[in-house]
Amino acid sequence: MGGPCRLRLEVTTRGAADTAIAAAVSEVRRLELKYSRYLADSLTSAINRSAGTGTPVSIDAETAGLLDYANTAWRESGGLFDLTSGVLRRAWDFKSARAPEQRDIESLLPLVGWEQVQWERDSVYLPRRGMELDFGGCVKEYAADSAAAQLRRHGVSAALVDLAGDMAATAAPSGAPGWPVGIRHPVSREQAVARVLLPEGGLASSGDYERCLVIDGTRYGHILHPRTGWPVRGLVAVSVLARQCLVAGSAATIAMLKPPGEALEWLANLGVPWLAIDADLAMHGTLAPVNAPAR
Numbered sequence: 001m002g003g004p005c006r007l008r009l010e011v012t013t014r015g016a017a018d019t020a021i022a023a024a025v026s027e028v029r030r031l032e033l034k035y036s037r038y039l040a041d042s043l044t045s046a047i048n049r050s051a052g053t054g055t056p057v058s059i060d061a062e063t064a065g066l067l068d069y070a071n072t073a074w075r076e077s078g079g080l081f082d083l084t085s086g087v088l089r090r091a092w093d094f095k096s097a098r099a100p101e102q103r104d105i106e107s108l109l110p111l112v113g114w115e116q117v118q119w120e121r122d123s124v125y126l127p128r129r130g131m132e133l134d135f136g137g138c139v140k141e142y143a144a145d146s147a148a149a150q151l152r153r154h155g156v157s158a159a160l161v162d163l164a165g166d167m168a169a170t171a172a173p174s175g176a177p178g179w180p181v182g183i184r185h186p187v188s189r190e191q192a193v194a195r196v197l198l199p200e201g202g203l204a205s206s207g208d209y210e211r212c213l214v215i216d217g218t219r220y221g222h223i224l225h226p227r228t229g230w231p232v233r234g235l236v237a238v239s240v241l242a243r244q245c246l247v248a249g250s251a252a253t254i255a256m257l258k259p260p261g262e263a264l265e266w267l268a269n270l271g272v273p274w275l276a277i278d279a280d281l282a283m284h285g286t287l288a289p290v291n292a293p294a295r
Helices: 014-035 043-049 061-076 085-090 102-111 139-153 245-257 260-268
Strands: 005-010 123-125 158-163 166-169 179-184 192-198 201-207 212-215 218-221 237-242 274-277 283-285
Touching (some): 005 014, 005 139, 014 043, 014 139, 061 245, 085 102, 139 158, 139 166, 139 201, 139 245, 166 245, 179 201, 192 201, 192 237, 192 274, 237 245, 237 260, 245 260, 245 274, 260 274
Antiparallel strands (some): 158 166, 179 192, 201 237, 212 218, 237 274, 274 283
């Protein structure tokens, strides 16, 4: 899941906790084994290996549902949310100290384009050799929602699932309006810019501060624009609350991909709580920042 994962549960007995925890952890592991691009025997790897071969890969209803959601996010974002754009990481090594050559990026751009993906209810196919699907843009948030659903099924009255910062709450703990969550400052990592009480639903954040390159004083974040192949230069961090962590995560990502002014207007029209931080570290949104008014 790309970072530390935690479960917080309100239960009556240790036995009930152990059973519920085992079910939630098993669900997250199931999704990782199924959709991780790092595992050679995952469904994602099978789909990517079949690109350009003429042979579609069989999928189940769960995968078809994720593809349907990705298509909706792609359409509503004007093509910015694109599960095929992960192929651009071939040009970008954020552990190095250099940016790629433009020719290296241009060689990959023909492989980016959600509109090229061919899928039906039982199969999916990438028509160009070298194309890839990367479910990393949505599966961690989906896993948080799925783990929370498992906890509900096993009778947990209130729980908070935290998968490396993507969170899903089943209900508020007894005697409290919600689970206390801090939203990390993009520069001062040990500080919170906002504190949220999450009673139920999802909270997800996106930012360009986790992985980046700094070359000659210019910072290159890891969120790549699907049309240019270069890191976006917009907001530096976005957090969104929604009924589902999946929706919160894609909304935060889409906002990061938009120009700042357009992103703020788009977030304001979503009708959900949000917080955005711009390049000057000014804060905007409906979530109250710590010791600072929202804009």
